[in-house]
Amino acid sequence: xxxxxxxxxxxxxxxxxxxxxxxxxxxxxxxxxxxxxxxxxxxxxxxxxxxxxxxxxxxxxxxxxxxxxxxxxxxxxxxxxxxxxxxxxxxxxxxxxxxxxxxxxxxxxxxxx
Numbered sequence: 502x503x504x505x506x507x508x509x510x511x512x513x514x515x516x517x518x519x520x521x522x523x524x525x526x527x528x529x530x531x532x533x534x535x536x537x538x539x540x541x542x543x544x545x546x547x548x549x550x551x552x553x554x555x556x557x558x559x560x561x562x563x564x565x566x567x568x569x570x571x572x573x574x575x576x577x578x579x580x581x582x583x584x585x586x587x588x589x590x591x592x593x594x595x596x597x598x599x600x601x602x603x604x605x606x607x608x609x610x611x612x613x614x
Contacts, residue, residue, distance in 0.1 A: 529585030550575030
């Protein structure tokens, strides 16, 4: 038993990070490409956190109603989804407004000189 995972680190890595994080990353990309706001992304990750907690319960005999593990799972999902959101938003800004902005890093853009 760990502070961040319930059964094993492998289970946490597989269910939360790979499966849930993959879904969160794709959701972040989708919301960014449709110009949706970040609070909407957070709301969807709260729902996805419930689904991930259910997978831990149904597949690996985890605790379904555990606030601690739900918060950990959801924070991981929010972090991964914000990564996908930001990477997509930077690509959008540079591609759609190429006369105004240039990429200054993987997570940022700046005005053209």
